[in-house]
Amino acid sequence: MTAGKEPLFPLQNYSIMADLTIREKIEAVTERIVAAARRAGRDPEEVTVIAVTKQVEPERIEEALRGGIRDIGENRVQEAQAKLPHLTAACTRHMIGTLQTNKVRRALELFDVIHSVDRLSLVDALSRRMEGRQVDLLLQVNVSGEGSKHGVPPELLEELALAASSAGNLRVRGLMTIAPYDPDPEAARPHFAKLRELSERLARLEIPRVEMDWLSMGMSNDFEVAVEEGATHVRIGSAIFGERS
Ligand SMILES: *Cc1c(COP(=O)(O)O)cnc(C)c1O
Numbered sequence: 001m002t003a004g005k006e007p008l009f010p011l012q013n014y015s016i017m018a019d020l021t022i023r024e025k026i027e028a029v030t031e032r033i034v035a036a037a038r039r040a041g042r043d044p045e046e047v048t049v050i051a052v053t054k055q056v057e058p059e060r061i062e063e064a065l066r067g068g069i070r071d072i073g074e075n076r077v078q079e080a081q082a083k084l085p086h087l088t089a090a091c092t093r094h095m096i097g098t099l100q101t102n103k104v105r106r107a108l109e110l111f112d113v114i115h116s117v118d119r120l121s122l123v124d125a126l127s128r129r130m131e132g133r134q135v136d137l138l139l140q141v142n143v144s145g146e147g148s149k150h151g152v153p154p155e156l157l158e159e160l161a162l163a164a165s166s167a168g169n170l171r172v173r174g175l176m177t178i179a180p181y182d183p184d185p186e187a188a189r190p191h192f193a194k195l196r197e198l199s200e201r202l203a204r205l206e207i208p209r210v211e212m213d214w215l216s217m218g219m220s221n222d223f224e225v226a227v228e229e230g231a232t233h234v235r236i237g238s239a240i241f242g243e244r245s
Helices: 013-041 058-066 076-084 100-109 120-129 154-167 185-204 223-228
Strands: 049-052 071-074 094-095 113-117 136-140 172-176 210-218 233-238
Touching: 013 049, 013 058, 013 223, 049 172, 058 071, 058 076, 071 076, 076 094, 094 100, 100 120, 100 233, 113 120, 113 172, 120 154, 136 154, 136 210, 154 172, 154 210, 172 185, 185 210, 185 223, 210 233, 223 233
Parallel strands: 049 071, 049 233, 071 094, 094 113, 113 136, 136 172, 172 210
Antiparallel strands: none
């Protein structure tokens, strides 16, 4: 911009500031992940940040992608269908919300990973619609037993994994959980530890096409604890994009 020709409303500057803000937040999150991984003797490279973009407009998603994000997460098929085709930068797309059986076909077209496989009927629907696609699946576990949360109860997890294996055309990469919200992140630790134990137990069964390499756990409030407990994927919304309305 040449001196003396500044526009009355320097909108460009605002967008640059917004860009820096998201970028800075991503940098701050990344630094905290690196520190948490080091505390646990882990390689920070093992942890993927999924920027949760629900209620975030495509322009701001693009800012995050320019800021170093490679993975994004949406929780509703309809919203994803409206937004994702507008993204110009490549990224890995994760479905992190509850998936209704009648939305499976669209979900398989829109996403690379589905984190919310939590029941036999969904395994069935995914298998029937997969049609040679390469969509990775995670089994969502209701570790805490909290009534309001989705996810398979731990005692039914093995049955679900065996069903996914029997389907023959599904690839399970690991487990996902949502810890009950608590202002104290330490409250989530036992739930994350439990998910890791379940994953280790399942891995020992060596079920065909059921790998246990990924652990999707940790959100804005508790991702450092999740990384300390072995998370490979943290799902972070508000710490990157600000509070949702
Ligand atoms: C919204 C959401 C997140 C991100 O939540 P924040 O607290 O904003 O980081 C993570 N996982 C799931 C399943 C979500 O629905």
